[in-house]
Amino acid sequence: MSAAGQIKYRNEASFDEVVSRYPKFPRLIARKIDVHRRGVNYTERTLAAIDPEKHQLYGWNGFKFPHSLLLRDGTTLLVMPKQPDKDPYFVDHFDGKFWLIDEGEAIEEVEIWPKPKYYEKRTNSGLRMGDVVSARPQRLDLFVTSFCYFYHVDEQGCKFCSLPKLHKTLRSENNLPTRLDPDDVRECLIEALKEGGRFTNIHITGGTMVKGADVGDLEVDYYIEILKAIGDTFEAKRFPSQLLATAYNERQLAKLRENTGLGSFTADIEVFGEEKFNWICPGKARWVGYKEWKERLIRGVDIFGRGNISTGIVGGVELATPNGFTSEDEALRSTLDEAESLAEKGVTTVSIVWMPQLGSQFADLKSPSLDYFLRLTQGLQDLRLKYRLTVDFDDYRRCGNHADSDLARLYYADR
Numbered sequence: 001m002s003a004a005g006q007i008k009y010r011n012e013a014s015f016d017e018v019v020s021r022y023p024k025f026p027r028l029i030a031r032k033i034d035v036h037r038r039g040v041n042y043t044e045r046t047l048a049a050i051d052p053e054k055h056q057l058y059g060w061n062g063f064k065f066p067h068s069l070l071l072r073d074g075t076t077l078l079v080m081p082k083q084p085d086k087d088p089y090f091v092d093h094f095d096g097k098f099w100l101i102d103e104g105e106a107i108e109e110v111e112i113w114p115k116p117k118y119y120e121k122r123t124n125s126g127l128r129m130g131d132v133v134s135a136r137p138q139r140l141d142l143f144v145t146s147f148c149y150f151y152h153v154d155e156q157g158c159k160f161c162s163l164p165k166l167h168k169t170l171r172s173e174n175n176l177p178t179r180l181d182p183d184d185v186r187e188c189l190i191e192a193l194k195e196g197g198r199f200t201n202i203h204i205t206g207g208t209m210v211k212g213a214d215v216g217d218l219e220v221d222y223y224i225e226i227l228k229a230i231g232d233t234f235e236a237k238r239f240p241s242q243l244l245a246t247a248y249n250e251r252q253l254a255k256l257r258e259n260t261g262l263g264s265f266t267a268d269i270e271v272f273g274e275e276k277f278n279w280i281c282p283g284k285a286r287w288v289g290y291k292e293w294k295e296r297l298i299r300g301v302d303i304f305g306r307g308n309i310s311t312g313i314v315g316g317v318e319l320a321t322p323n324g325f326t327s328e329d330e331a332l333r334s335t336l337d338e339a340e341s342l343a344e345k346g347v348t349t350v351s352i353v354w355m356p357q358l359g360s361q362f363a364d365l366k367s368p369s370l371d372y373f374l375r376l377t378q379g380l381q382d383l384r385l386k387y388r389l390t391v392d393f394d395d396y397r398r399c400g401n402h403a404d405s406d407l408a409r410l411y412y413a414d415r
Contacts, residue, residue: 015102018370025374026410028071031108033373033403035100036353037316039082040089042066049093056113056135066091066112067134069098076137076400077110080357113137116198118191123184131176133188138397140192140202144180144226148207150283158270158281160317162359179206179222182229189233201398202230205244208283215287219245220252227260237261242393244268244312247288247296253303264393265304268312269293272338279323298345306346307390312402313339315351315376316368328372336379343387349380350394350402373403380404385411 019030042065050057056067069077069091082088090101091110099106114137119130134141151157192199204226209219223243231239239261247267248256256262271280274290284293300309318324318331325331339349353373356365381404384391391405392398399405 012369013371015370018374021371022374022378025378026407028073028075028108029377029403029406030370030374031100032071032075032077032406033353033377034370035077035079035089036403037355037367037370037373038088039086039355040069040077040079040091040100041082041084043090043092045093046091046098049098050112052115054115056115056119058134068113068136069100070111070113070137072109074137075396075406078136078401080355082355116192117195118188121191123187125181125184127176127184129188129191132180132184133192135192135199136400138198138200139399140189140199142180142185142202142204142226143206144185144204144222145178145206145209146176147178147209149210150208150287152207156283156286157361158283159361160270160280160314160320160354160356162357162363180226182225185226186229186232189230193233200240201393202239202241203244203399204230204241208246208287210287214249214252216246216248216252220248220255224256224259227256227262231261234261238263240393240398242266242398246284247293248300249296250299250303253296253300257303264308264310265300266310266312266394267293267297267300269297270312270314271318272313272335273318276318276324280317280320294342297342297347301346307348308393309346310348310350310391310394311342313349313351314354315373316354317362319368319372320354320362320365328368331368332372332375332379335376336383339380340383340386343383343389346387346389348384348389348391348394350391350399350405351376351380352401353403377404377407381407381411384408 015034019025019027050066057064058067065081068079071077092099092101098110098112100108100110116130116135121129123129123132148157204223209222210216212218223245230241241261241263243256243262244266253265269277271277277290278285297309297311313335318335319328325334342349354367356362356367391408394402394405396406396409
């Protein structure tokens with residue numbers, strides 16, 4: 001089947017040519033990386049075949065799109081719609097199935113994420129539960145605040161990031177508060193967990209709040225409120241969970257650990273190398289700083305335990321112009337060296353694929369080659385094997401956004 005309007009503008013080796021250089025690299029994970037790198041566009045037949053009762057959708061600027069997709073082995077695709085002239089993959093519908101299309105050819109059958117049963121129920125305050133607590137195929141997601149101090153006040157938001165603008169729009173369109181109420185969260189979790197066996201982890205995140213005696217104190221207090229509300233739905237003291245937030249100091253991390261059932265903690269450094277960090281993440285550089293961010297991650301291992309502290313990078317953004325690396329080989333060496341400096345101290349690193357997005361300061365830039373992402377993905381997993389690090393709270397089921405942690409299900413360290 002063909003996809004009208006597709007334009008091949010990248011002067012690159014084909015997918016098959018690239019993956020043939022890495023015969024041991026799983027082909028479906030390589031495909032996932034390429035789809036994340038290029039994005040998708042949905043044909044009219046696909047949009048007409050969507051069933052709002054069955055499929056998980058999200059609305060933005062008056063349009064409804066599939067929340068995302070699954071490959072035939074259960075691998076998760078988390079992709080944003082991309083304009084047809086930007087060389088995305090297409091999703092088409094024919095023969096009663098959804099298909100991933102590249103260069104006019106149907107290459108993989110895909111599924112649209114199934115809609116949870118709790119989505120259309122309402123909290124006592126009247127909010128639609130699917131707008132309060134969203135879901136990935138096996139994970140519950142809480143975006144507890146749409147306000148990021150770096151983005152909206154300091155005007156120093158991360159240059160690759162479009163999330164504050166996106167979440168602000170979504171909250172406005174769905175009449176959601178800027179900060180979620182813990183009671184609403186508790187009600188949603190009670191309903192979601194009735195779908196026994198579906199969800200394996202709870203992920204909590206939100207925009208940065210810098211206020212307090214120490215930077216982030218008020219943010220920590222708010223997360224404690226949210227986590228206590230979540231904890232009310234469990235009998236055990238600890239529950240499978242991940243908080244993705246600012247790099248907190250030891251006192252703040254200890255406070256989180258002692259007062260909640262939180263299982264793991266992540267503070268995304270976004271890009272390795274102090275010079276690149278200062279340029280791409282000026283707010284994080286101003287309020288915490290690159291060296292201190294890394295030190296706080298390392299000190300966090302003593303509080304949460306080895307294998308329960310991680311950081312994330314936006315893989316490829318280190319090559320952004322004009323101040324990024326000019327060589328993919330140099331960028332890879334530097335990134336893996338920095339990741340290893342954390343791995344040897346018990347901190348694991350995961351990566352997402354940088355696809356320049358509308359609403360970000362890097363919207364008009366180009367992501368690196370598929371070859372680069374394959375090497376980065378394998379390199380990060382090799383570090384986990386070398387240092388016997390797990391990524392259980394951020395693996396293919398509990399997140400799905402990291403191709404390197406997808407690889408983790410295929411490798412077993414001798415622990």
